[in-house]
Amino acid sequence: MTATIxxxxxxxxITHHLVPDVLDQGGHIYRLIETKPHINRKCEPSWILxxxxxxxxxxxxxxITTGPNVARHLNRRCPLHHNPSARAKPxxxxxx
Numbered sequence: 461m462t463a464t465i466x467x468x469x470x471x472x473x474i475t476h477h478l479v480p481d482v483l484d485q486g487g488h489i490y491r492l493i494e495t496k497p498h499i500n501r502k503c504e505p506s507w508i509l510x511x512x513x514x515x516x517x518x519x520x521x522x523x524i525t526t527g528p529n530v531a532r533h534l535n536r537r538c539p540l541h542h543n544p545s546a547r548a549k550p551x552x553x554x555x556x
Contacts, residue, residue: 479509479528488513488536493523500527517541 483490494510507528514521515538522538535542 479507483511483534485534485536488516488534490524490534498527515541 479492479495481492483492490511490513492509493512496508496510498506498508500506508525509528510523510525511534512521512523513534513536516536518538518541520538522535524535526534
């Protein structure tokens with residue numbers, strides 16, 4: 461996938477690297493739902509990725525936005541139950 465983006469009078473052509481549509485991180489499943497071209501703070505062309513996952517605590521779906529290289533460090537809980545210091549168990553069809 462290729463996109464063109466203009467910022468501050470400069471036009472960038474961005475090529476999308478291969479990113480999987482689904483990530484499985486130890487039983488936590490995330491689906492890629494959106495990609496948007498972006499210029500990062502170093503003025504380099506990049507992508508913003510939006511993933512949809514399920515909260516390890518309540519099971520509700522939530523979206524998380526990352527850059528292309530941060531996809532391996534996704535939150536496992538929704539914003540309501542976010543707890544960085546606790547380990548999360550995978551959500552398995554309504555039972556924990």
